[in-house]
Amino acid sequence: xxxxxxxxxxxxxxACPQKTEPWDGIRNYQARNLMRDDMKKxxxxxxxxxxxxEETGAVGLATIAKEAYPDHTSWxxxxxxxxxxxxxxxxxxLMVDVKWKQxxxxxxxxxxxxAEKALEGMRVTMRGQRLSIQPVEAKHFKKVCQMGGLTxxxxxxxxx
DNA sequence: GCCAACGTTGGC
DNA sequence: GCCAACGTTGGC
Numbered sequence: 539x540x541x542x543x544x545x546x547x548x549x550x551x552x553a554c555p556q557k558t559e560p561w562d563g564i565r566n567y568q569a570r571n572l573m574r575d576d577m578k579k580x581x582x583x584x585x586x587x588x589x590x591x592e593e594t595g596a597v598g599l600a601t602i603a604k605e606a607y608p609d610h611t612s613w614x615x616x617x618x619x620x621x622x623x624x625x626x627x628x629x630x631x632l633m634v635d636v637k638w639k640q641x642x643x644x645x646x647x648x649x650x651x652x653a654e655k656a657l658e659g660m661r662v663t664m665r666g667q668r669l670s671i672q673p674v675e676a677k678h679f680k681k682v683c684q685m686g687g688l689t690x691x692x693x694x695x696x697x698x
Numbered sequence: 699g700c701c702a703a704c705g706t707t708g709g710c
Numbered sequence: 711g712c713c714a715a716c717g718t719t720g721g722c
Contacts, residue, residue, distance in 0.1 A: 540719095540720090566718095589719085665721090666719095667720095668703070668704070668705085668719045
């Protein structure tokens, strides 16, 4: 899951009150469908900082705390995420809740991921991948955790 | 700030 | 249903 840390960072997620955060504002059908179809409660996500200069990359892990439900900001005219075509009766956009899980010991920069042979084919390393939510294969997921400095025991414990 | 990539919109 | 125009993302 990508986010611009200037808007919302991994530290913000870690600090937020009940440690769960509604992932609102997703206005892309592919991303919405991934949330709706593929994200189950308890699933893990790699948290990724985009547009962050040297700090661009994967910073840690989050858990899906709540499965897809209507994104109410979509029918709120005051919201920056307002979509006039969405309403409570005709829900167009969904969100999930996420929860901080684990920090990486070190940043796994985009550069490092691109250079890592074992991550070949991982979406985020390929050009033109703007999608803010991307599916990650288990082998890539574990490799990124390893590059982030998690121990083998810690990675095994995740049950990926 | 540039620009490639690509999603969305709307005229036809 | 095609496709040009336009908007957005995000690396650089």
